[in-house]
Amino acid sequence: MEQKEFQLNDVVEMKKSHPCGANRWKIIRMGMDFRIKCEGCGHSVMIPRKEFTRKVKKILERQGD
Structure with a gap:
């Protein structure tokens, strides 16, 4: 599985x-x-990074640069 890059407000x-x-x-x-x-x-829920990356399916909206 490819490494997903997440940003704040995604x-x-x-x-x-x-x-x-x-x-x-x-x-x-x-x-x-x-x-x-x-x-x-x-x-709102707080979850560890490792668990988050495992449970996320896809990024729906990216925060604009």
């Missing part, structure tokens, strides 16, 4: 959807852990 799709039904997540913090925010209900 919108990603995870393999599993959130219990609210949405499957769009915005990256709001990067580092050893990622904090992602559900675009549907606004709930």
Whole structure:
């Protein structure tokens, strides 16, 4: 699998959807852990980088340079 490059404020799709039904997540913090925010209900979750890269399906929107 290719190495994915993530940026702050990118919108990603995870393999599993959130219990609210949405499957769009915005990256709001990067580092050893990622904090992602559900675009549907606004709930944010902190997950380790390794777990995040394993669970992300694709990047839906890139943050413009």
